[in-house]
Amino acid sequence: xxxxxxxxxxxxxxxxxxxxxxxxxxxxxxxxxxxxxxxxxxxxxxxxxxxxxxxxxxxxxxxxxxxxxxxxxxxxxxxxxxxxxxxxxxxxxxxxxxxxxxxxxxxxxxxxxxxxxxxx
Numbered sequence: 001x002x003x004x005x006x007x008x009x010x011x012x013x014x015x016x017x018x019x020x021x022x023x024x025x026x027x028x029x030x031x032x033x034x035x036x037x038x039x040x041x042x043x044x045x046x047x048x049x050x051x052x053x054x055x056x057x058x059x060x061x062x063x064x065x066x067x068x069x070x071x072x073x074x075x076x077x078x079x080x081x082x083x084x085x086x087x088x089x090x091x092x093x094x095x096x097x098x099x100x101x102x103x104x105x106x107x108x109x110x111x112x113x114x115x116x117x118x119x120x
Contacts, residue, residue: 001028001102005035009109012102014074023099032105039108047093048104052116057085059117064088070110076103078111086119 001024004012024032026045033039039050054060060082067090071077079091092108094101 001032003028003031003035004105006037006109006112009035009102009106010113012106014076014103014106016075017094017096017101017103019096021097021101023094023097023101029100036105036108037112042091043093046099047091048100048108049089049091050108050111051087051089053119054086054088055117055119057082060086060088063114063116066114067111070114071107074103074107074110076107078107 023046026041029041029045029048033041033048039048041047042049052063054063064080064082067078067080076092076094081089081091083089090111092104093099094103
C-alpha cells in the first residue's frame with residue numbers, strides 16, 4: 001500500500017473489496033496513521049479507531065448522520081459507537097479481508113473533514 005497524505009486520501013474513492021487481497025501490514029498501517037490525526041490501531045492492528053466527546057446526544061447523532069452519507073457514497077461502512085450520550089467513536093476495517101485496506105484510511109481522512117460539535 002502506498003502511504004498518502006490526508007489530502008491525497010480524500011481525493012480518492014474507496015474501491016469495492018470482495019476479499020482475495022492481503023490486508024495492509026502493521027508497518028504500513030502505522031506509517032499511514034502518521035498522516036492522519038487522532039486515529040489509532042486496535043484489535044492487534046486489524047482496525048483503526050477514533051474517539052470524540054461531543055457537546056450532547058444530538059451532536060453525536062448529527063455527526064453520525066454526516067458520516068453515514070460519506071460511507072454510503074464510498075460504499076465502505078464503519079462501525080459507529082455512541083456511549084454515555086456524548087462519547088462517540090468510529091472503527092474502520094475492511095470486513096471482507098479481516099483487516100485494513102486503503103479504503104479504511106480513505107474513509108478516515110474524509111471523516112476528519114467533517115465538522116464535529118465537540119464539548120469545549
